[in-house]
Amino acid sequence: MNSAAQNIFILNKGRQERASACTGCTKQSSCPVADLESASPPVQRVIQAGKTAYEAGDRFGGIYIVRSGFLKSYAIDTDGVVQVTGFHLPGEFFGMDGIETGQYGDHVEALDTSSVCRIPLELFNGTSRTAKEGAGTEQAQPLMLTLVKLMSRTISGDRNMFFTLGKMSARRRFGAFLKDLSERMAKSGYSGETFTLCMSRTDIANYLCVALETVSRLFTQLHAEGAISIDRRQLRLRDTAALLRDDPPKRDRLRVTG
Amino acid sequence: MNSAAQNIFILNKGRQERASACTGCTKQSSCPVADLESASPPVQRVIQAGKTAYEAGDRFGGIYIVRSGFLKSYAIDTDGVVQVTGFHLPGEFFGMDGIETGQYGDHVEALDTSSVCRIPLELFNGTSRTAKEGAGTEQAQPLMLTLVKLMSRTISGDRNMFFTLGKMSARRRFGAFLKDLSERMAKSGYSGETFTLCMSRTDIANYLCVALETVSRLFTQLHAEGAISIDRRQLRLRDTAALLRDDPPKRDRLRVTG
DNA sequence: CGAACGATTGACCGGCATCAAACTCGGTGG
DNA sequence: CCACCGAGTTTGATGCCGGTCAATCGTTCG
Numbered sequence: 001m002n003s004a005a006q007n008i009f010i011l012n013k014g015r016q017e018r019a020s021a022c023t024g025c026t027k028q029s030s031c032p033v034a035d036l037e038s039a040s041p042p043v044q045r046v047i048q049a050g051k052t053a054y055e056a057g058d059r060f061g062g063i064y065i066v067r068s069g070f071l072k073s074y075a076i077d078t079d080g081v082v083q084v085t086g087f088h089l090p091g092e093f094f095g096m097d098g099i100e101t102g103q104y105g106d107h108v109e110a111l112d113t114s115s116v117c118r119i120p121l122e123l124f125n126g127t128s129r130t131a132k133e134g135a136g137t138e139q140a141q142p143l144m145l146t147l148v149k150l151m152s153r154t155i156s157g158d159r160n161m162f163f164t165l166g167k168m169s170a171r172r173r174f175g176a177f178l179k180d181l182s183e184r185m186a187k188s189g190y191s192g193e194t195f196t197l198c199m200s201r202t203d204i205a206n207y208l209c210v211a212l213e214t215v216s217r218l219f220t221q222l223h224a225e226g227a228i229s230i231d232r233r234q235l236r237l238r239d240t241a242a243l244l245r246d247d248p249p250k251r252d253r254l255r256v257t258g
Numbered sequence: 259m260n261s262a263a264q265n266i267f268i269l270n271k272g273r274q275e276r277a278s279a280c281t282g283c284t285k286q287s288s289c290p291v292a293d294l295e296s297a298s299p300p301v302q303r304v305i306q307a308g309k310t311a312y313e314a315g316d317r318f319g320g321i322y323i324v325r326s327g328f329l330k331s332y333a334i335d336t337d338g339v340v341q342v343t344g345f346h347l348p349g350e351f352f353g354m355d356g357i358e359t360g361q362y363g364d365h366v367e368a369l370d371t372s373s374v375c376r377i378p379l380e381l382f383n384g385t386s387r388t389a390k391e392g393a394g395t396e397q398a399q400p401l402m403l404t405l406v407k408l409m410s411r412t413i414s415g416d417r418n419m420f421f422t423l424g425k426m427s428a429r430r431r432f433g434a435f436l437k438d439l440s441e442r443m444a445k446s447g448y449s450g451e452t453f454t455l456c457m458s459r460t461d462i463a464n465y466l467c468v469a470l471e472t473v474s475r476l477f478t479q480l481h482a483e484g485a486i487s488i489d490r491r492q493l494r495l496r497d498t499a500a501l502l503r504d505d506p507p508k509r510d511r512l513r514v515t516g
Numbered sequence: 517c518g519a520a521c522g523a524t525t526g527a528c529c530g531g532c533a534t535c536a537a538a539c540t541c542g543g544t545g546g
Numbered sequence: 547c548c549a550c551c552g553a554g555t556t557t558g559a560t561g562c563c564g565g566t567c568a569a570t571c572g573t574t575c576g
Contacts, residue, residue, distance in 0.1 A: 083421050099410035144402045151409040152357035158416040162341050165423045166467025209424025211565050216524055469533050474556055
């Protein structure tokens, strides 16, 4: 509902003429565009929980990187049906689906106060090169190619969702989701074992395409089996292998011999 | 099982030193790389039905364009479960998911004898520009940006699959599939109303993540409702609007007044 | 304290998977 | 020419997962 223009902008540009938003960013070491000289520097921006980074139909203004916080993206079809299409953790990218049409295809909303970096597409257009990717052994490559690789990974990831959404039971979908989230939390610098779910049960259910009640039942069930601990939104993974199983473990110990 | 290397190669290069595979291609007008001068020209290749263009794990050798024929792509997970991830018609692209990792992530098999063009990534790397895209009003742009836009569209399309797979009933999924196929057939130069399904019921079922029997029943059901005609693999769409509905139309005419 | 919202839990039932069997069609060999 | 076979498809019968409806509970906030 709110236009992205209403959000708070923090333009580091204001202070020093050529300073980029990257000054002091803790993610510089893994960022492909950090400290790059350009007429179109990245723009840092803080988004309060519940506010959107952009909305579907907004004019494409660049690729986004999450510096801190937690966001969800979702689309609304012609009938008004909502589909959560992803969650975004620090270090991850979003907004790539807007390049071709010139406008973003989904809405992205902060679930927690978040800091993001918007990287204008022009920044990839130049002849600048980076050697950060892949930690050294590869040769320097133009930034546009970095973007292409990034999008290639996104496509691969989306294809994996075919398996998850189509072939798996609700339980395995849910378990795979928790495991994926855990790994990405770890990659973002958090604990992969114990973390807080920033999204509601409704968001999880929508994302996994199951009923809200099913998600609730699955939390309860996995907790009862000892695979996780869950209290409100505080989650702890205890047995990640059990997450990917379909059947609850047989309780052989309860059977008397014979 | 078979390596892509076993497939038949037709290298136009053999005849004239700098001639590309594009000579005589009927799709030149819509192809972003047609007749481009380069040290790495596109490679045309014919693939017999049942043979693969490449397999998962093969070293990435370029983006593919379908010149003629019909192909399917599918992945096999660690448990050996197959998931059909897409079908490819003349004029369409595939293989983009292999860019980042350096090897293709899925298998692509011809369902009918097909002619494809493999475009080395280096071809996009150069400073060559094309103005074909968008039919004129836009300015010339580097080829790499064309590729980025192409991938952006792929990402958007995959995201749409979230809606289809997750939120829709088997019937609507099936209807949406037929409609999508019809539109793409039309875009490829065939009739969008009457065409032959190149894939088996099993492929369709796998792609839509429903049981084979369900697909068969849906063909029968839609035929009975008059929305389609189906005989073996000859399909005719009669009422595309009915395809997207969930419920069979009420037969009010059968009710006597009152 | 009551309202509002999110989450949990229970009861019911319908869509679709699964199991099972028959049918069609093309190919092959006697 | 027909018998036989196998792959692909159709059709029927049955059962279960998960959606839907509904009631209750816990927490937060005005």
